[in-house]
Amino acid sequence: MTRPDTPGSFQEIILRLQSYWAAQGCAVLQPYDMEVGAGTFHPATTLRALGPTPWTAAYVQPSRRPTDGRYGDSPNRWQHYYQYQVIIKPSPPDLQELYLGSLAAIGIDMALHDIRFVEDDWESPTLGxxxxxxxxxxDGMEVSQFTYFQQVGGHDCHPVSGELTYGLERLAMYVLGADDGNAMPFNAPDAPIPLTYGDVFREAEAQYARWNFDVADTAMLEQHFRDAEAECRRILDQPATDPKTGRHIVMAQPAYDQCIKASHLFNLLDARGVISVTERQSYIGRVRTLARACADAFLLTRAGGHDHAA
Amino acid sequence: MPDLLIELLSEEIPARMQARAADDLKRLVTNGLVEAGLTYAGAVAHATPRRLALALEGLTEASPTTTEERRGPRTDAPEKAVEGFLRSTGLARDDLAVKDDKKGRVYVARITRPGRPAAEIVAEVLETTVRTFPWPKSMRWGTGSLRWVRPLRRILCVMTREDGAEVVPLEIDGLVAGNVTEGHRFMSPGEIRVTSFEDYAAKLKRAHVILDAGERAEAIWHDATNRAFAAGLEVVEDRALLAEVAGLVEWPVVLMGQIAEDYLDLPPEVLQTSMKEHQKFFSVRDRDGRITRFVTVANRETADDGATILDGNTRVLSARLADAKFFWENDLRVARAGMKEWLEALGNVTFHAKLGSQRDRIDRIAALAREIAPSVGADPDLAERAARLAKADLSSEMVYEFPELQGLMGRYYAEAAGEPAEVAAAAQEHYSPLGPSDDVPTAPVSVAVALADKLDTLAGFWAIDEKPTGSKDPYALRRAALGVIQLIVSNSIQLRLNAEEEGPVDGAFWNLANAGFGRWFECEPLWTDLATADADKVWIDPDKTSLLAFLHDRLKVHLRDEGVRHDVIDACLTGDRTDDLADLVARARALNAMFASEDGADLIQLYRRAANILAQAEAADGVEYSFGADRKLAGTDAERALFDAIAEARPRIDAAMEAEDYPAAMTALAALRGPVDAFFEAVQVNAENAILRRNRLNLISEIVRAGTRIADLTRIAA
Known part of the structure; x- marks a missing residue:
């Protein structure tokens, strides 16, 4: 029952979301160039949700969850996947309607489908x-997360950001009617060289699953975790005034990069199965401490609303 | 008199909060109005996923004018005092009256507060209600500071009179109240203007919103059962799910779908749990009890009669059940291999930092279950085996996914492993009872494991001093204690919880809770923890006593529900057998039954009198009157009659006590009522003659001691 306005491929869904949100006035950003567990980690969300400055952005974020690896064999689980992320601060009063518009844009006909908003409170212990x-x-399938941020990095959000996160694989499987994600068309099925999602990612999934689960050097990962933690603190310990330029430069984002690194290293260690239940809590606490310190620092930057004259 | 309609339209309210929120809205608004002096004839509140609504009938037009008379200072009081009085009343000196008082002539202020129009009061009360609404969790949005469960979008506040409707002027955080609402988000978008509650409810229904949650639930249940019935099937009843689903839709449309053939072999509980937890589906079973279909409730009608929606839901369910089937098959492989893998894995799972791993805990429970087994008529080998396997399913993939299936999966897996039926049953039943109304296991092996599990929990947390305090009971120790009581009482198990040397169980509990502690310290890391942390606390006696006292407290609560008085139980907490809970309960019940008979109640009064006289005499004389009284020294008929009655009753009481037949012992004791009564009528205990006096006190002592064997009757409230 493909209708003319139904997208024909994974990438078409992404392209339609990009144009839709661009038309709503969002800055269409590119993915952050680091390994992250979810689109929320992108500084365009985590850091920009802080402070009073208005902000609006949309982007695809490739994300990694090492424990979700299935060697490319699962029809709906991959250790590397895509999230589509929209963040608008302050949250506009018609955010629900805007969101529903995006579903229509990717071919979901509201007159035939059953859309529901089902309670789900979001919490990120690592980001505080x-x-x-x-x-x-x-129709009973979870296609997005819809969140009004109340706190980030331990700070109350004022104004409140509205965040939308689309799990692109699952959403695309639904829209394209695919039971096996690896089989869904990545580019147009009638392209000269048609590719499926599996053609693009399956082999790499097996390679990463092997590395994530059995090969990654855990001693090295632990060392890298400690390094990232130390560097994050060292960056934030620098005085706000740069001795070379004499300017006020609080290095919130470079420090936050180290926090992102630590978080991903923790995920890798977790996938290697070397973190016990009690250690787990302690690792999460260590990353949260970094995230909070970065949030504190961001509020001292211009983007974070810091008034340099004051 | 006007009617009032209030609607608070918001983004989707969590289903679980709606009913409570409707009640809170009604309570807060009506209380506020009444406090401000208004009255109303009736109130009804409703909730849907997007709105809270309140309709009041017959509201008074205004609050009444009130007059208050306030007494001030004397007319000759210092000027300052008079000025202060004027300030506090807001009056001028000329407004004051003067009255004669006991104190002299004093100023009196008459303060008149004019009534206020209802609309003004409604606006104030509604604003306060919205700003202080007790949501379990609330949030801010946009740039505002108002908190609501999700963004609040509209306020409708209309007063309706015969000659028309008016909007109550009101603004909260930029939201201006009006007479506008919205219909169903997808089926009837757009604004709707309303003039009264009747108008509102009718227009909403046309706009595909059923306002009343009960009506939605009824419609869902009616349609679901009809559909199932037409297919020769039956919907599995689930009231909590029905209430939740009614809170997810404004316009319920019931759709029934098929579960793919591949998944029909999954245990029915797994199908049901997966469908309910993940998808909010009802289960539909056939005549053989097999779950073969599901009912889902959509929030809209469609041109294809829900075909697309049902197709989507069926696909989602298949993906979910594929996961469940994957877990089930993996688990069965481990189970058939004897579950060793799971038991080993439990060694890595911490039960509590100070109490070791789940594996350590299982070792203790297994040893204890073995010890308890003979007392409950279970085979010790089977009891130990059952205890060893009872927690194995905690490592299974299915229980990881659906924790609420713990125990039940254990039973399936034990069966798959070829374990005896008793062992499999214990895996499921040993968690019970989970509350006062839960079924109590009766199968001996299940009882042994259930008791061992709960006793180990209690003793363990007592040992590390993690006792419940006030409303805090994070380890559910009260529930565990009640479980022990229910198991022991309903199965009439003789178990000396504190016994050191003797008794049917050789110090099972004692070993755990106190000096023995052998099994606790077999585990090396645990020993270290306890030794370094709270070693003293572990070894001292009072902990054991207070754990028993804790069980007694729980027992009082348990028996109170049965109608046994508090003081009756206190009275039975005498002697050295209070750690035998079944015995304690039997005595308490017998004593309680005595209150029902006139003789019994009277006897208790007489007994108290006897005990008081005896206690006073013993205190005054500094001796204990416990030497046999001599009938030969009896001076009166009443005295002799009492001697005879005691002589006759004593062997009956002894025999009944021996047989632990407490009602019979009570009956025998009650037979003394007449003679004791006559004795006190006719005889002066504190006689001049010292020999007579001593003999009479010794006689009284016999009565008191006969009673004390059952309970300390002096502890019964008069």
Whole structure:
């Protein structure tokens, strides 16, 4: 029952989301160039949700969850996947309607489908962040997370950001009617060289699964975790005034890069199965401490609303 | 008199909060109005996923004018005092009256507060209600500071009179109240203007919103059961799910779908749990009890009669059940291999930092279950085996995914492993009872494991001093204690919880809770923890006593529900057998039954009198009157009659006590009522003659001691 306005490929869904949100006035950003577990980690969300400055952005974020690796054999689970992320601060009063518009843009016909907003409170223990919202269901399938940020890095969000996160693989499988994600078309099925999602990622999934689960050097990962932690602190310990230029430069984002690194290293260690239940809490606490320190620092930058004259 | 309609339209309210929120809205608004002096004839509140609504009937037009008379200072009081009085009343000196008082002539202020129009009061009360609404969790949005459960979008506040409707002027955080609402988000978008509650409810229904949650639930259940019935099937009843689903839709449309053939072999509980937890589906079973279909409730009608929606839901379910089937098959492989893998894995799972791993805990429970087994009529080998396997399913993939299936999966897996039926049953039943109304296991092996599990929990947390305090009971120790009581009482198990040397169980509990502690210290890391942390606390006696006292407290709560008085139980907490809970309960019940008979109640009064006289005499004389009284020294008929009655009753009481037949012992004791009564009527205990006096006190002592064997009757409230 493909209709003319139904997208034909994974990438078409991404392209339509990009144009839709661009038309709503979002800055369409590119993915952050680091390994992250979810689109929320992008500084365009985590850091920009802090402070009073208005902000609006949309982007695809390739994300990695090493424990989700299935060697490319699962129809709906990969250790590397895509999230589509929208963040608008302050959250506009018609955010729900805007969101529903995006579903229509990717070919979901509201007259035939059953869309619901089902309670789901969001919390990120590593980012010291939480918000209230919903998971959005389309015919019983969770297609997005919808969150009003209340706190990030231990700071109350004022104004509040509205965050939308689309799990692109799952959403695309639904829209394209694919039971096996690896089989869904990545580019147009009638392209000269048609590629499926599996053609693009399957082999790499097996390679990463092997490395994540059995090969990664855990002693090295632990050392890198400690290094990232130390560098993050060292960066933040620098005086706000740069001795070379004499300017006020609080290095919140370079420090936050180290926090992101630590978080991903923790995920890798977790996948290697070397973190016990008690250690787990302690690792999460260490990353959260970094995230909070970075949030504190961001509030001392111009983007974070810091008034340099004061 | 006007009617009032309030609607608070928001983004989607969590289903679990809606009913409570409707009640809170009604309570806060009506209380506020009444406090401000208004009255109303009736109130009804409703909730849907997007709105809270309140309709009041017959509201008064205004609050009444009130007059208050306030007494001030004397007319000759210092000027300052008079000025202060004027300030506090807001009056001028000329407004004051003067009255004669006991104190002399004093100023009196008459303060008149004019009534206020209802609309003004409604606006104030509604604003306060919105700003202080007790949501379990609330949030801010945009740039505002108002908190609501999700962004609040509209306020509708209309007063309706015969001659028309008016909007109550009101603004909260930029939201201006109006007479506008919205219909169903997808089926009837757009604004709707309303003039009254009747108008509102009718227009909403046309706009595909059923306002009343009960009506939605009824419609869902009616349609679901009809559909199932037409297919020769039956919907599995689930009231909590029905209430939740009614909170997820404004316009319920019931759809029934098929579960793919591949998944029909999964245990029915797994199908049901997966469908309910993940998808909010009802289960539909056939005549053989097999779950073969599901019912989902959509929030809209569609041109294809829900075909697309049902197709989507079916696909989502298949993906979910594929996961469940994957877990089930993996688990069965481990189970058939004897579950060793799971038991080993439990060694890496911490039960509590100071109490070792789940594996350590299982070792203790297994040893204890073995010890308890003979007392409950279970085979010790089977009890130990059952205890060893009872927690194995905690490592299974299915229980990781659905924790609420713990125990039940254990039973399936033990069966798959070829374990005896008793062992499999214990895996499921040993968690019970989980509350006062839960079924109590009766199968001996299940009882042994259930008791061992709960006793180990209690003793363990007592040992590390993690006792419940006030409302805090993070390890559910009260529930564990009640479980022990229910198991022991309903199965009439003789178990000396504190016994050191003797008794049917050789110090099972004692070993755990106190000096023995052998099994606790077999585990090396645990020993170190306890030794370094709270070694003293572990070894001292009072902990053991207070754990028993804790069980007694729980027992009082348990028996109170049965109608046994508090003081009756206190009275039975005498003697050295209070750690035998079944015995304690039997005595308490017998004593309680005595209150029902007139003789019994009277006897208790007489007994108290006897005990008081005896206690006073013993205190005054500094001796204990416990030497046999001599009938030959009896001076009166009443005295002799009492001697005879005691002589006759004593062997009956002894025999009944021996047989632990407490009602019979009570009956025998009650037979003394007449003679004791007559004795006190006719005889002066504190006689002049010292020999007579001593003999009479010794006689009284016999009565008191006969009673004390059952309970300390002096502890019964008069």
């Amino acid at each position: 962040a939480w918000g209230l919202g919903w998971e959005v269901w389309c």
